[in-house]
Amino acid sequence: MKRRDFIVNSLLTLGGTVLLNGCKFGGKETQKNAGSKVLTRKFQGKDMPLLSLGCMRLPTDANGQIDMAHFEKMVEYAMQRGVNYFDTAYMYHKGESETAVGNVLSNYKRESFYLVSKNPLRALTSKADVRKIFEEQLKKCRTDYFDLYMAHNMSRLTIDNYRNYDVYEQLLKFKEEGKIRHVGFSYHDDAEFLEPVVNEHPWEFCMMQLNYLDWYVKDFKKHYEIITKAKTPIITMEPLRGGGLTKLTGSAKAVIADEAPQDTQASFGLRWAASKENVFTVLSGMSSLEQVQENVETFTNYRPFTKKEAEIADKVADILQRQGEINCTGCKYCQDCPRGIDIPMFFLAYNEYKSTGNPDNLLKCYNQTSPFHRPDRCIKCKLCNEHCPQLLDIPPLLEMIDETIKTLKISEVK
């Protein structure tokens, strides 16, 4: 089937300003001072950096605390290069991300950056919580207002809280009070449920998962079409699927290396996400200064995605689908397992085994984990499922991993 997703219409150079395809509901994207700052796209009349910095996977120290010195360097570099959009949330880093972001950004003039956060629908227990949490977030972020604020993780699991506690109406009230500039939602459910949600209110934007693998695996092509039909601008999340698309091995790795040699795996995935015409910023959760530098480079000397590259992405997606990996993005929302099972660690190691055929890391994870916290200790309480934005049914997947490990160990003994 013909792809019409990468509408790369024109590349016109006008006196030092590069004009490329823009956000469908915004306008032309521009790159002033080409070569020094990242490209921008219009959103509600504002110039938004096409690359934005997600603060869900910040660098941490040996104790799992956010490494503030490293994070400060990341922000400094990002700001210098035009990446002045920072996305945090109440739940990230167990509540510490907003504080870290607020502390670092207090070194900059408020009007020099866009600050974005989210209402934790799952954590609400009353109408009053919406304002209580919102005021707490403002304080933690050391600000009077959020540029963009959204209902976080809209899905069948959260819609009752959202409706029963008048979340949308309250967010509009905060907007009237000058504490929010733009109101939107982030989405984690299927296409069928999306249609009524996106049409329920005149949302100013939607944050959705968009990458070249989930376009097919999770039918996000349909999601994109529904949101675009509703004329709602999009922020892309998980463009690299939690970093999974930067760790390709085997034939998937070879395809990008051979057929898109100008790209790293990261730049290839990010450029794919930016090729969608209704996307105004590509949000990437970055964990190191090196990642910021690499991604900034991608969006500074930006090369629009070509039709041939889109075909290469389809080829890689096809290989990855056939490998049968688990669709885990490593977000760690499922880490309160009563049996202490490190679910993302086992999923990551299993995926590595499926893509490379090398079981060493999977067996190492198993051997280094206490027998009390291994996959076979799962009691199928499904608490983890309630937290998983990828809607994974986790207990059977752990069972499958357990069986795989036992088979591998038997063959090891033989």
Ligand code: SF4
């Ligand atoms: S279903 Fe299993 S893995 Fe999930 S929270 Fe319960 S015990 Fe942990």
Ligand code: SF4
């Ligand atoms: S299993 Fe789900 S909740 Fe847990 S890390 Fe993976 S995607 Fe996130």
